[in-house]
Amino acid sequence: MVIGIKGKWIIAHDGEKPRLLRDGVVIVEGKKITHVGKTYNGKVDKWIDAKTHVVSPGFIATHIHGASAPKDKSFIDDVGARHFYMSSLGENLTALGKSIKPEDFHVFAKYSMAELLKSGCTTMVEIGMVGTLGPETTVKYIDEMGMRAVEGCNIEDGSWTRNQKANLYTEWLGIEHGMKLLDEAEKFVKKYDGAADGRIIAAMYPSTVDKVSAELQKAVREKANQLKCPVSIHAAQWVVEFQNMIRMYAKTPIEFLHETGLLGPDLIIGHGWAIAGHPLLAYPPEGEGDLKLLAESGATVSHDPLVFVKRGNKMHSHSQYLEAGVNLGIGCDTSPQDMLNEMRMASYTSKLADWSCFSGSAAEIHSSATLGGARAIGRKDLGRITPGATADIAIINMETLNNVPCRDPVKALVNSATREDVTHVMVDGKLVIENGELLVIDEAKLVSQVQKTTQAIWDRIPENHYLGQHSDVVSPQSYEPWDPDQ
Ligand SMILES: [Zn+2]
Known part of the structure; x- marks a missing residue:
């Protein structure tokens, strides 16, 4: 044809x-x-x-949570935990996450791909579907929806826990725990790389820089070198993580990735904004700091602006990272999963961070969403029309x-x-x-399924919130409900 x-x-x-x-x-x-x-x-x-x-x-989204992001919509807007520096990691998202039933993920996964395709996105680096739907179903859905996807298994040997109200820290589960997950991740890469008629690019997903020990990061690095697959990790993504890394290791998240050797040209870092020198952190860089380490390593930072804009925060800045020589991709992380919207946010936040109309130009942003993403996943045949x-x-x-x-x-x-x-x-x-x-799914039917599924999740929140709060307390309605007949 x-x-x-x-x-x-x-x-x-x-x-x-x-x-x-x-x-x-x-x-x-x-x-x-x-x-x-x-x-x-x-x-x-x-x-x-x-x-x-x-x-x-087609746009390449370098950070997506296809099974879970749809639940954020109309829920995480205008709220956040002050004591977690306005992030909802470890707070609202935990209660929401626990309120999802396994079958809900199926609806969300298809919906996420539909949303992304509609915004011109053709490839997603997706984190979470394999863990929630299982590898077979994940690959089947991606095949049905016709997308290209980077997929992999979660790897970690730590978990976030808290004592007192807001003292969130990492509890270590032992290296054996992590090595077992690494084995499963390796099996996934060997079995599914090239599945869905070549559209699955298998990867490894060590979860977050503060939940993967140095020993496990080194083991992931060794395995990635053997398997020659992309790796993605959450790092430099919120203030609490940045501070915990300083407390645990006296290193910034990026310095720690550099020290373990995980930082390399095959690594995609979501979200990478919390680096030494960022105004929110009050932590000055040493010399040229984290940006230099990122640039020299060839790693990619996935700039996913919307989720941080919602919390009053931004990367400093898209243009400054590029100027330092860092490869940038653009991703979504939250809802709406709309690459056109994220590209707009990436441009505007860069201008705001630099107080400059020259920052975050359309050409820079479009290139990050296409060529930057292609470089991130090691595919010179993508992100260009030639x-x-x-x-x-x-x-x-x-x-x-x-x-x-x-x-x-x-x-x-x-x-x-x-x-x-x-x-x-x-x-x-x-x-x-x-x-x-x-052409790949009945849009009207999908829309109705998503509404019904998510309503049921909101209704289950009190059972899962650590203070037993109802969804309208955790995330209040914008206007107070009113019934004139009452
Ligand atoms: Zn994420």
Whole structure:
């Protein structure tokens, strides 16, 4: 099957960098892009007429929690734990998480992929589905939804616990506990890498820098070198973690990853904002500090701005990391799982952090969401539209109420486009969205399932909150409910 796309703009790649091709064509044969140019005279089975659209590489989300993020929506907004520096890790999210029944994860997983595809996202680095749904079901769902996904098993030998009201610390479970999980993670990589017709990229997921001991981090490093698979860990993600790392090791999270050797070009760090020198931490860097360690290692930081914006916080800054030589990807972490929205947040938070209009430019952000993500997972064939690349493509209409007048489609993508403007999404040369319609799942049915499932979760919160609080106490309604007849 040969598919041709005629686009008003193509965000193409000239072999060195992204370039804008006006009134061009992209030809896809099987899974590959075979031609990018002004015209094409060969045989084409199906034309996609994108005459008012931009044709972009599909976005690569470098941090996703597909099974659990949907529950955050309308729940974590406007709330947080003051004593945890406004994070809801260890607080609201724990009660919400415990209120989910195993069957709920199935609905959420499919919904997350539907949300992401609709925002032009073609690849996700997803953490959590394997642990909640099991490997077989996870791979089956990804296969059905037509996405490309990096998946792996959780590895840790510590757990967060607390004494007193807010003294959260790591309780160590013993290295044997971690080594057993590492064995399972290795089995997953060996069995599932390349599954779903090559769309599964198997990885290893040591959970968080403060729940994986130095010994276990070294063992993960050794195994990753053998298996040659990507690794992702949560690190530098909240104030309590940063402070606990200083207390435990007298090292920042990034310094500790450097010391254990886990920091390397195959490592993706979610979220990586809590580094020495960040204004919220009052911890000055030594020399060039964490940014230099990150840059020299070739590791990727997944910039996932929305979840932190909700807490009044931001990375300092997208542009400063890039300038220091750090590879950045963009991810979601919370709901809505919308790459266009995260790209916008990444741009705006960078400008705010630097007090500068030059910071977080559309080109920087678009490149992080495509080429940065591809580099993060070691795939030179993704994140670009060029002959020989794999055909993961998003087509977005620029002549919509959101986007007119459009002069520069990259700026419009970052500053004004929404999911409603995404008309076609192709993964591995196959259309999963056509004319705005998801071809892989019944959207209306999915929406109704998600609403019902999540209502039941909210109703179970009092049983699982550490103070027995109801969902409307934990996360109050914006306006007090009112019944005029009462
Ligand atoms: Zn996360």
